[in-house]
Amino acid sequence: MKIAVIVMDDFIINALVAGIGLALLAGSLGCIVVWRRMAYFGDTLAHSALLGVALAVSADILPILGVAIIGIVLASLLYWLEKKQDLSNDTLLGIMSHSALALGLIFLSVAQKQGSNVDLMAYLFGDILAVSREELVWIYAGVVLVLSLFAYLWRDLLSISVHEELARTDGVSVNRTRFMFMLLLALTIAVAIKVVGVLLITALLVIPAASARLYSKTPLQMVMLSMLFAMLSVVLGLGASLYWDAPTAPAMVVAAAIVFFVSSVVRSRR
Amino acid sequence: MEKNVLLAAENLGLKRQGKTILSDVNLSLHESEIVTLIGPNGAGKTSLIRILLGLSEASEGKVYRRADLRIGYVPQRTTINPVLPLRVRDFLQLGARYSDDEIAQVLEEVGVSHITDSAIQNISGGELQRVLLGRALLKRPNVLVLDEPAQGVDIIGQQALYKMIAAIRDHHACGVLMVSHDLHLVMAATDQVICLNTHVCCTGHPDHISEHPEYLKLFGDALDGMAVYSHVHDHEHELDGAIVCTHHEDCSHRHG
Secondary structure, three states: OHHHHHHHHHHHHHHHHHHHHHHHHHHHHHHHHHHOOOHHHHHHHHHHHHHHHHHHHHHOOOHHHHHHHHHHHHHHHHHHHHHHOOOOHHHHHHHHHHHHHHHHHHHHHHHHHOOOOOOHHHHHHOOHHHOOHHHHHHHHHHHHHHHHHHHHHHHHHHHHHHOHHHHHHOOOOHHHHHHHHHHHHHHHHHHHHHHOOOOOHHHHHHHHHHHHHOOOOOHHHHHHHHHHHHHHHHHHHHHHHHHHOOOHHHHHHHHHHHHHHHHHHHHHHO | OOOOEEEEEEEEEEEEOOEEEEEEEEEEEEOOOEEEEEOOOOOOHHHHHHHHHOOOOOOEEEEEEOOOOOEEEEOOOOOOOOOOOOEHHHHHOOOOOOOHHHHHHHHHHOOOHHHOOOEHHHOOHHHHHHHHHHHHHHOOOOEEEEEOOOOOOOHHHHHHHHHHHHHHHHHHOOEEEEEEOOHHHHOOOOOEEEEEEOEEEEEEOHHHHOOOHHHHHHHHHHHOOOOOOOOOOOEEEOOOOOEEEOOOOOOOOOOO
């Protein structure tokens, strides 16, 4: 009995630590996503993650690595296509997003038929309660890497979010900064896949940032508040899911949405 | 290249999808000189500016930029992304870090020190224009490039704006390259007018240009049916619209 309690504590702590790591990334990068209207781009990267999982299964590496690799490849491809194509950006993303999702589903089903033990639902909606120590190490390697690069790029990212043309005349390399941010987003998706899965990660990018916008006067304030709101959503969601035995990732997203609606109401009453 | 030339274009040409946008454009901007670029819509004014700024490439010709060139650029009437919380103060800090004193000083110079801590999305179009000008000045530019600064500003406002730009030129000793589609109000302060319509139609001192046949061909028809009304004012307006009496003590109009 006592052993069971300890084991349970352990996986809850792992889940909490993983969730907070993701919240730090999603909260901060989410602000840029909101400022630059990249929600659909985030969706596209997330949908491609299933391909990454399929790749990881066939190459027998950790899913987080497969997802990171595919995300980086897709981000580069999108960056290149954006410059070349006459199609509008959202059409391009529409094509890539759903083709990547469909391809991923097919590859995973092939892998399943060949007898590999892949739980599709775990990748669509995350499986935070099954995060292992090894995965936790990889998640935090991602968190540290992405947050340091984010801090390094912060001024340029802010400049191009405010006004690309002005940033360019200030000597900011707009294209390089955009591309770097796409890569950071790809890495964030990789961190997120175990925690909230491919279908709900965009929610964690967008909703806490939207809540934070209501109370911020400066960009940095918004980033800090957004990280705080994201952590709050993760903790509330995890708690609710344990208490009511609800699926964890959806509970986190619902918690984020409740935080947003409560903030909106509080804000509009003042 | 002469020593006091800051920025010059030599035989500049631009083709986009087979269409000629600029051809054989020559111009030069000297120290403390105000050059006004005029021309109808689609004449290639903004394309030319973008090439001079290094934002896009020309298909032919050369751009000369003096080695110590610092360009302050004020874009065409623009909006700032509304989802980003940003005070005027933060906006001015984007390019580089400036002290509170520097920011206060420059906002004072462009006449909008009262909005330092306002959200940039909440200020008026005219105020934003001045903030953008202030932002350009913070870089201590030796060339100031203004794309249609008078767009959407009424006549009185334009006058004040042009006076301010002339004062900035005198104070900072920078060359000014300005795009405009309005000749008449620019003429007072400008040293050289360049009339562009894909190629340079004509150039000259503003006193001469309105008699130039190429200019008349371009704007003659459009100006037909319009007349210039000569106001006889006995007062002036300050920036905030307040009336300032300029004649005698017992003026008859009401003061606001």
